[in-house]
Amino acid sequence: MTARRGRSQLSAARIAAEDARRIFIEEYRFLRGSLMSHESIARHLGISLATLQTRVMRYDCLILTAAEQRISDRLDALIEAGEPFTLEQVSALDDGTAQWLISTALGRGRIRSSQTGSGRPRRPSTYIPVRGAP
Numbered sequence: 001m002t003a004r005r006g007r008s009q010l011s012a013a014r015i016a017a018e019d020a021r022r023i024f025i026e027e028y029r030f031l032r033g034s035l036m037s038h039e040s041i042a043r044h045l046g047i048s049l050a051t052l053q054t055r056v057m058r059y060d061c062l063i064l065t066a067a068e069q070r071i072s073d074r075l076d077a078l079i080e081a082g083e084p085f086t087l088e089q090v091s092a093l094d095d096g097t098a099q100w101l102i103s104t105a106l107g108r109g110r111i112r113s114s115q116t117g118s119g120r121p122r123r124p125s126t127y128i129p130v131r132g133a134p
Contacts, residue, residue: 025061032063038100053100057107068097075101079110079129086124102127 031041042052056062064072071091075098078085091098105111105127114126 021059024055025059028056028061029063035065039096049100053103053107057104062104068101071097072101075105078127079105082129082131084114084126084128086126088124 027045028041031044036044038052039049042049045052047055075090078089087098087102090102102111106113109130111127111129114128
């Protein structure tokens with residue numbers, strides 16, 4: 001393969017990746033605008049909720065409803081306070097939104113979980129804010 005052909009294939013791959021990103025973001029925005037839940041969007045796209053969350057984080061295109069935004073604001077306040085907290089402190093009546101936002105914060109390195117792989121009985125996780133995280 002020549003260097004020119006290699007660059008051409010690389011460029012085509014970048015274009016395809018950018019097209020896939022743009023199409024995903026447009027479809028995600030349309031579906032969220034139609035008030036579809038993240039679970040419904042994942043089913044609609046034929047992917048797992050974890051895969052949807054990964055793509056939303058990668059493309060930084062999370063869209064929240066007003067109720068979800070209130071939960072997100074509460075989570076941000078708990079992280080900013082710098083003290084350990086539990087899922088129940090984020091949202092006592094969680095419908096999955098708080099767990100989604102906690103997972104996102106964990107993925108972004110803003111918090112860490114107190115749970116370990118030990119054989120002890122599971123207790124609710126405590127989340128510890130990470131100093132200097134984005």
